[in-house]
Amino acid sequence: MRAVNVAVLGATGAVGRELLQNMEERQFPVKSLKVLASPRSAGKRVVFNNREHTVEAVGADQFEGVDLAFFAAGGEVSRQWAPTAVAAGCTVIDNSSAFRMDPHVPLVVPEVNMAAAQGHQGIIANPNCSTIILCVALKPIYDYAGIERVVVSTYQAVSGAGYAAMEELEAQTKAYARGEAIEAQVLPVKGLPKHYPIAGNIIPQVDVPGEQGYTREEWKMILETQKIFADSTMRITATTVRVPVMRSHCVSINVETKVKLTAEDCRRLISSAPGLKLVDDLEAQSYPMPLDTSGKDLVWVGRIREDTSLESGLNLWAVGDQIRKGAALNAVQIGENLIAGMR
Amino acid sequence: MRAVNVAVLGATGAVGRELLQNMEERQFPVKSLKVLASPRSAGKRVVFNNREHTVEAVGADQFEGVDLAFFAAGGEVSRQWAPTAVAAGCTVIDNSSAFRMDPHVPLVVPEVNMAAAQGHQGIIANPNCSTIILCVALKPIYDYAGIERVVVSTYQAVSGAGYAAMEELEAQTKAYARGEAIEAQVLPVKGLPKHYPIAGNIIPQVDVPGEQGYTREEWKMILETQKIFADSTMRITATTVRVPVMRSHCVSINVETKVKLTAEDCRRLISSAPGLKLVDDLEAQSYPMPLDTSGKDLVWVGRIREDTSLESGLNLWAVGDQIRKGAALNAVQIGENLIAGMR
Numbered sequence: 001m002r003a004v005n006v007a008v009l010g011a012t013g014a015v016g017r018e019l020l021q022n023m024e025e026r027q028f029p030v031k032s033l034k035v036l037a038s039p040r041s042a043g044k045r046v047v048f049n050n051r052e053h054t055v056e057a058v059g060a061d062q063f064e065g066v067d068l069a070f071f072a073a074g075g076e077v078s079r080q081w082a083p084t085a086v087a088a089g090c091t092v093i094d095n096s097s098a099f100r101m102d103p104h105v106p107l108v109v110p111e112v113n114m115a116a117a118q119g120h121q122g123i124i125a126n127p128n129c130s131t132i133i134l135c136v137a138l139k140p141i142y143d144y145a146g147i148e149r150v151v152v153s154t155y156q157a158v159s160g161a162g163y164a165a166m167e168e169l170e171a172q173t174k175a176y177a178r179g180e181a182i183e184a185q186v187l188p189v190k191g192l193p194k195h196y197p198i199a200g201n202i203i204p205q206v207d208v209p210g211e212q213g214y215t216r217e218e219w220k221m222i223l224e225t226q227k228i229f230a231d232s233t234m235r236i237t238a239t240t241v242r243v244p245v246m247r248s249h250c251v252s253i254n255v256e257t258k259v260k261l262t263a264e265d266c267r268r269l270i271s272s273a274p275g276l277k278l279v280d281d282l283e284a285q286s287y288p289m290p291l292d293t294s295g296k297d298l299v300w301v302g303r304i305r306e307d308t309s310l311e312s313g314l315n316l317w318a319v320g321d322q323i324r325k326g327a328a329l330n331a332v333q334i335g336e337n338l339i340a341g342m343r
Numbered sequence: 344m345r346a347v348n349v350a351v352l353g354a355t356g357a358v359g360r361e362l363l364q365n366m367e368e369r370q371f372p373v374k375s376l377k378v379l380a381s382p383r384s385a386g387k388r389v390v391f392n393n394r395e396h397t398v399e400a401v402g403a404d405q406f407e408g409v410d411l412a413f414f415a416a417g418g419e420v421s422r423q424w425a426p427t428a429v430a431a432g433c434t435v436i437d438n439s440s441a442f443r444m445d446p447h448v449p450l451v452v453p454e455v456n457m458a459a460a461q462g463h464q465g466i467i468a469n470p471n472c473s474t475i476i477l478c479v480a481l482k483p484i485y486d487y488a489g490i491e492r493v494v495v496s497t498y499q500a501v502s503g504a505g506y507a508a509m510e511e512l513e514a515q516t517k518a519y520a521r522g523e524a525i526e527a528q529v530l531p532v533k534g535l536p537k538h539y540p541i542a543g544n545i546i547p548q549v550d551v552p553g554e555q556g557y558t559r560e561e562w563k564m565i566l567e568t569q570k571i572f573a574d575s576t577m578r579i580t581a582t583t584v585r586v587p588v589m590r591s592h593c594v595s596i597n598v599e600t601k602v603k604l605t606a607e608d609c610r611r612l613i614s615s616a617p618g619l620k621l622v623d624d625l626e627a628q629s630y631p632m633p634l635d636t637s638g639k640d641l642v643w644v645g646r647i648r649e650d651t652s653l654e655s656g657l658n659l660w661a662v663g664d665q666i667r668k669g670a671a672l673n674a675v676q677i678g679e680n681l682i683a684g685m686r
Contacts, residue, residue, distance in 0.1 A: 177520030
């Protein structure tokens with residue numbers, strides 16, 4: 001594979017660090033690496049392939065000579081710097097939600113729609129974390145039986161709200177164990193006025209309010225899934241929920257298929273589909289759990305059951321590492337595919 | 344209200360203790376109280392209305408002269424002793440799953456189908472905890488708009504697996520905070536071979552495996568709900584999941600109605616329905632959470648949204664205390680209604 005000049009923007013965040021680790025593990029063909037962040041984080045050091053790199057403040061000149069830039073510093077930063085990077089000839093793989101619904105920007109889950117990246121105009125968007133996990137699980141079902149409608153409820157780890165939320169769950173757990181008062185300053189959304197404990201609690205809000213009573217996270221799951229499958233006729237509804245888990249998301253999926261798919265056939269499809277691991281034997285108490293999937297690359301799928309309330313439908317349970325496949329790994333995979341496609 | 348002679352079987356368990364506390368709080372008209380349990384617990388003391396009562400071992404003579412017996416000692420014990428109690432002239436309100444699907448036994452949620460208790464033959468069954476919370480929330484929607492189909496995913500507290508599971512979550516949380524190894528011996532089901540940590544984890548198994556890949560808990564939610572609404576045409580599917588929360592269950596409900604119901608109308612219905620509290624203002628970050636509902640009597644409902652994937656449907660989020668409305672309180676309410684109906 002041709003080696004490329006890489007930049008990572010947001011290199012000190014939860015996703016940024018995982019990006020570097022994933023690239024290292026997968027021997028991503030890095031010719032040179034530039035680690036960028038806000039001026040606040042400039043001067044910090046990160047290690048990549050046993051070499052220390054000093055974090056530089058993002059700036060207008062930083063993208064000259066860079067082939068591929070991973071952006072993982074939030075929507076504001078992406079909106080500000082992606083055009084600069086693209087103008088400098090760099091391809092941006094953006095982990096934020098800034099460009100995901102832009103009709104000129106491909107939104108890519110490699111196992112589902114890598115072809116959509118062809119003809120990109122400099123920016124490729126990495127989907128929402130829960131959406132990636134949902135889409136990888138739905139792909140073989142979509143191809144084989146078609147999908148009429150999806151009803152999804154999520155069980156989302158705190159890592160989706162960044163390092164601060166992970167530290168908050170850790171601190172709250174310790175405070176609880178010591179019998180001390182639990183303080184909340186991050187979840188559900190740092191910028192909103194009210195914060196609730198997540199340790200011992202469940203918060204039915206992920207991201208800020210959106211239209212029609214849904215949160216933005218819920219709209220992301222609906223609209224991004226339709227865009228990734230390039231199928232606006234696929235009906236989807238979602239309820240997104242934060243749970244006291246560190247870094248793996250669970251998704252309870254009810255899917256109505258266009259043609260009948262038995263649970264046995266679904267298991268066969270899942271077991272041979274890319275990006276998925278079938279873990280499904282209730283009698284043997286075998287099913288996906290955050291405990292087992294954290295730090296893993298694949299999305300685990302189990303609890304596959306024919307939905308007895310429908311002519312043709314299934315229930316399934318998918319679990320994946322939010323920081324890895326839900327963010328960093330998916331971006332790295334997009335990068336790998338882009339490089340493999342370069343002449 | 345006429346005072347009655349009451350027995351509580353399983354008085355030292357999580358639900359048994361809550362039964363006594365609920366009766367005390369609600370000034371249940373107790374003429375005499377007998378506290379019963381397995382021989383193992385005999386001799387223990389419990390306090391009711393500031394008086395100590397000594398737990399007696401359950402036996403054949405214990406139900407003579409008892410008007411009303413609350414059974415909260417599991418299915419085996421109910422199957423063994425309910426016929427004896429009924430033969431002695433006692434009415435049994437049974438919290439176990441032993442008789443719930445028996446066509447001769449009414450299955451009652453007072454807010455939904457108290458009338459079903461009329462003509463009972465000595466046993467009235469208290470439904471499954473998640474089912475009670477679901478049914479109270481669905482009732483006003485069912486009456487107003489009819490229900491075509493329900494897709495439900497649960498977020499169930501450990502209290503549903505009894506005191507041992509609550510102690511396990513507590514111990515695991517403390518072990519985690521101290522950086523020690525987490526031991527699991529109770530969840531998901533004490534009698535099954537494998538046990539998994541619940542602290543920091545999500546377990547997609549509640550109760551033992553049942554037919555067609557569903558757990559028994561999932562079948563309870565499907566079949567008990569149809570029985571409570573006396574409507575086998577109501578289509579339901581369920582995924583039941585254990586979460587690291589102490590004693591409040593959350594239920595993510597997707598409901599397809601027979602006629603269109605707006606979110607605003609649904610809010611109005613919920614706000615005036617018995618047993619429910621409307622907590623629904625996403626902009627103000629107001630929604631039901633286990634943090635707020637534990638120890639409360641009402642089922643809280645919020646996150647009400649019109650389902651944009653259906654002609655007529657809604658998403659909602661219901662949360663209720665598992666030990667209280669999910670078990671003990673519902674049984675006490677059945678008792679109050681029976682007594683009120685006595686001449």
